[in-house]
Structures are given as structure tokens and as C-alpha cells.
Amino acid sequence: MTTVPDKTFYLETFGCQMNAHDSEKVIGTLEREGYRRVESEEEASLILYNTCSVRDKAEQKVFHRLNDYKFMRKKGKRFAVLGCVAQQEGENIFSRAPYVSLVSGSASYRKLPEMLARLEAGEERITGLDDRQSEETFDTDATNRQNPYRGYITIIEGCDKFCTYCVVPFTRGKERSRSSSSVLDEARRIADQGYTEIQLLGQNVNSYLDPEEKKNFAELLAAVGQLQGIRRVRFMTSHPKDFTRDIVEAIDAYPTLCDQVHLPVQSGSARVLKAMAREYTPEWYLERIAWIKAARRKISISTDIIVGFPGETAEDFVQTMELLGQVEYDCVFSFKYSPRPNTPALALIDTLSEAETDKRLQVLLDRQREIQRINYSKHIGELMEVMVEGHNPVRAQISTRSSQNKTVNVTWSQPIAPAPGTYLQVRITAAHPNSLIGVVESSI
Numbered sequence: 001m002t003t004v005p006d007k008t009f010y011l012e013t014f015g016c017q018m019n020a021h022d023s024e025k026v027i028g029t030l031e032r033e034g035y036r037r038v039e040s041e042e043e044a045s046l047i048l049y050n051t052c053s054v055r056d057k058a059e060q061k062v063f064h065r066l067n068d069y070k071f072m073r074k075k076g077k078r079f080a081v082l083g084c085v086a087q088q089e090g091e092n093i094f095s096r097a098p099y100v101s102l103v104s105g106s107a108s109y110r111k112l113p114e115m116l117a118r119l120e121a122g123e124e125r126i127t128g129l130d131d132r133q134s135e136e137t138f139d140t141d142a143t144n145r146q147n148p149y150r151g152y153i154t155i156i157e158g159c160d161k162f163c164t165y166c167v168v169p170f171t172r173g174k175e176r177s178r179s180s181s182s183v184l185d186e187a188r189r190i191a192d193q194g195y196t197e198i199q200l201l202g203q204n205v206n207s208y209l210d211p212e213e214k215k216n217f218a219e220l221l222a223a224v225g226q227l228q229g230i231r232r233v234r235f236m237t238s239h240p241k242d243f244t245r246d247i248v249e250a251i252d253a254y255p256t257l258c259d260q261v262h263l264p265v266q267s268g269s270a271r272v273l274k275a276m277a278r279e280y281t282p283e284w285y286l287e288r289i290a291w292i293k294a295a296r297r298k299i300s301i302s303t304d305i306i307v308g309f310p311g312e313t314a315e316d317f318v319q320t321m322e323l324l325g326q327v328e329y330d331c332v333f334s335f336k337y338s339p340r341p342n343t344p345a346l347a348l349i350d351t352l353s354e355a356e357t358d359k360r361l362q363v364l365l366d367r368q369r370e371i372q373r374i375n376y377s378k379h380i381g382e383l384m385e386v387m388v389e390g391h392n393p394v395r396a397q398i399s400t401r402s403s404q405n406k407t408v409n410v411t412w413s414q415p416i417a418p419a420p421g422t423y424l425q426v427r428i429t430a431a432h433p434n435s436l437i438g439v440v441e442s443s444i
């Protein structure tokens with residue numbers, strides 16, 4: 001029988017903020033079981049990877065990492081694979097990486113104590129996948145929040161949209177909303193811990209519907225925005241199909257709701273959107289953008305775009321570029337299409353060469369950089385409230401963030417910087433395409 005020499009763990013997280021927040025729950029659960037977190041694989045007796053499967057590269061990363069460290073199995077160390085790759089691959093993980101001992105969907109941290117006990121007793125292969133149906137996955141009081149200035153709250157799990165390219169409905173299961181009373185309880189607890197910024201999380205936050213009181217997403221936003229002590233509320237991600245005007249009205253009504261909306265468009269071509277099963281047209285999308293642009297505060301808009309979806313023609317791509325020019329986003333996350341297991345897009349004929357996809361991606365990046373250069377430079381001279389996130393003594397700067405989610409690097413020559421979470425008023429003195437430069441006028 002192999003025994004675990006000491007109870008230390010190393011955890012690395014891949015993927016989105018939902019995964020980062022799941023890891024906070026896993027860390028809390030492990031610590032409750034007497035484990036201590038360490039900073040490297042070398043120091044740990046248990047090595048956990050919380051994985052992402054959204055694109056092939058993300059999935060490969062974890063198998064590379066496992067391969068790099070597999071020699072440590074001989075030293076008695078154990079490996080656990082959690083999260084979306086685990087959920088997708090299940091027991092296949094054991095054949096792809098035979099030195100792994102535990103495979104578990106990230107939400108099965110509830111089952112972790114029992115699985116850890118089996119691991120400690122010497123069991124070699126333990127699987128604990130999620131049924132991904134119940135509300136149970138949302139909350140645990142064992143959460144150990146790692147972000148010093150932002151408290152994450154999951155309000156909705158899973159996804160029922162089944163866009164033809166996407167694995168998420170398969171890895172995170174069916175869509176289910178959490179009750180607003182439990183969301184508000186958690187938000188109050190976070191505020192009591194001293195957090196002033198909250199980020200509401202979900203694959204589609206605006207599909208939210210309270211199973212008990214029938215509060216919709218805008219009503220929940222308004223309620224969170226009015227909580228004592230909360231100064232900033234963000235939310236990720238919104239789906240255009242379910243984006244309603246009352247969300248913009250809520251942002252208008254409550255200044256604590258950040259002036260930022262992330263609204264993934266994926267493509268500017270009606271034909272491609274249809275093939276992706278996104279359930280909206282470019283016109284529908286642009287109507288929502290017009291609502292956002294008509295708000296009283298200037299709301300910063302960001303998006304996700306997939307380049308090289310199967311069958312994307314040069315004309316389709318031109319339409320995406322036109323949409324980019326119309327919306328003038330502050331930030332675009334662009335991805336090359338990646339074929340994923342189980343997804344219907346696998347059946348589509350993909351004739352686009354890698355070189356052509358690369359070329360389109362570069363055209364998009366260049367154009368977007370130019371748009372952002374102009375957008376960001378408009379802030380020069382503005383007085384802005386920012387929140388401190390970090391300190392870089394070498395560059396004599398503190399990194400901060402605006403309500404619009406823009407990075408503002410603030411000149412700071414003193415050795416001691418304000419703590420993360422501190423608010424400052426800064427004057428913007430210069431702009432780059434991805435960040436602003438400012439000087440402190442006063443702390444708030």
C-alpha cells in the first residue's frame with residue numbers, strides 16, 4: 001500500500017474565471033481536510049490540475065504538464081485532474097496518463113474529502129464525475145478566496161445553448177440558476193470580509209432566472225449593486241440572445257454596476273452565425289450594442305471572435321471586420337477555430353488553410369489595435385477612479401483598474417504601495433492600445 005507522505009498540495013488552474021473560482025472552492029476544501037498549499041510540484045505530495053477544454057491547445061497543456069512531471073510518481077506523489085478536461089475525458093485520462101490517480105469534475109469538490117480518504121488509503125484510480133444537474137455545485141463555505149480585491153460568485157452554472165463549436169455544454173452540463181437569496185447571502189458575506197468588488201459568474205449570466213422568486217438578471221444586478229459596502233459589480237459572460245434592455249437600465253440606475261459589458265459576437269456574418277447556432281443575426285447584435293451605447297454613462301464594450309470557423313469565406317471575414325469597425329470595441333479576445341470533441345461543427349467541411357486563418361487573425365488583430373489606440377487615447381486628461389490591484393516596484397508603478405475594466409498603470413515611486421483594493425483618483429496622462437498611464441490626484 002502506498003501512503004501519502006505528507007499532506008501538501010500544489011494546484012494549477014487553466015481556463016476561465018469559473019474555473020479560477022472552482023479552484024478557490026477546491027483549495028478551501030483541501031485545507032479543511034488538513035492539506036497545506038505549496039508553491040511548486042516539487043514540494044507537494046498531491047498535484048492537482050484544474051483543466052480547461054475549450055480549445056485543443058488548452059487541453060494539450062495539461063497533458064504536457066503531466067508528462068513533464070510524471071517521473072515524480074515514483075517518489076510517491078499523486079496526480080489529480082479536475083475540471084473540464086476531466087469531465088470530458090473521464091476514465092480515458094487513465095489511459096492517456098496512467099500515472100494519474102484521481103479524475104474529478106471541478107464541482108465534485110464536495111466529494112473530494114471522501115475521494116482523498118480513498119487516495120490516502122492507497123487506492124490507485126478514483127473517478128468522481130459530476131452529474132452537473134443540481135444546484136448543490138454552487139456554494140461551499142470552504143471557499144478560500146485567492147483574489148485579494150475581487151470576490152467571485154457563481155450565479156448560474158452550465159449552458160443549454162449548444163453553439164456548434166463549443167464543448168462547454170458537455171463539460172459543465174445543463175443550465176441551472178442559483179436562488180437570488182443565496183447569491184445575496186454570499187455577496188453580503190464577501191462584503192463583510194472586506195471586498196468591495198464582486199464579479200457575478202456564469203457561462204451566460206444574463207440567462208439567469210431565480211428558480212424561487214423569479215428575479216431576472218437585471219433585478220439581481222440591481223439588488224447586488226445596492227448592497228452595503230459594495231462599490232463595484234462586474235459580470236461575465238453575457239449572451240446576445242438573452243441580453244435585455246433592462247440590463248442597461250440597471251447600469252444607468254446604479255453607479256456601483258461597472259460601465260463594462262462583455263458581449264461575445266463570434267462573427268459578423270449572418271451565415272456563419274447561423275452555422276454556429278448562435279441564434280442571432282448581426283442586426284440583432286448591433287441593436288443591443290446601440291442600447292449599450294445610448295446609456296447615460298459611456299459603457300466599455302468587449303467581445304470574443306472566432307476566426308476560421310469551417311466554411312468562413314473571405315466575404316464572411318470582411319463582414320466581421322466591418323462589425324469591428326462599427327462597434328469599436330475596447331477589447332477583443334480572438335481565437336482560431338479549434339475542432340472539439342462531441343461538437344456538431346466537427347461534421348462541417350473545413351477547407352480553410354491554417355495559413356489563411358493565421359492571415360485573417362493578423363488582419364483582425366492589427367485593425368483592433370488601431371481601434372483601441374484611438375479609444376484609449378480619448379481618456380487622456382480625464383480624472384478617473386481606479387482600484388489598486390498590484391505593485392511593480394521595479395517600474396515604479398502600481399497597476400490599477402478602472403470601472404470600465406481598463407488597466408491603468410499609475411506612477412508610484414514610494415517603496416510602500418497602497419494595498420490591493422484601495423481606490424484612488426488618477427489623472428490620465430498617456431495611453432497605449434491596451435492600457436492607460438496616470439498619476440494620483442487623491443485617494444478616496
Ligand code: SAH
Pocket residue numbers: 054055165166167168203204237238239264266304305306335336337338339340
Ligand atoms: N459562454 C460564452 C463563451 C464561453 S467560451 C459565450 O457564449 O459567449 C469563451 C470563448 O471561447 C467563446 O466566446 C469563443 O469565442 C471561444 N471558443 C469556444 N469554443 C471554441 C472553439 N471550439 N474554437 C475556438 N474558440 C472557441
Ligand code: SF4
Pocket residue numbers: 159160161162163166167168169203204239
Ligand atoms: Fe459555449 Fe455557446 Fe454556451 Fe457560450 S453559449 S458556453 S459559446 S455553447
Ligand code: F3S
Pocket residue numbers: 014015016017018019051052053054083084167168171172
Ligand atoms: Fe475552459 Fe471549462 Fe471554462 S472549458 S473556458 S474551463 S468552462
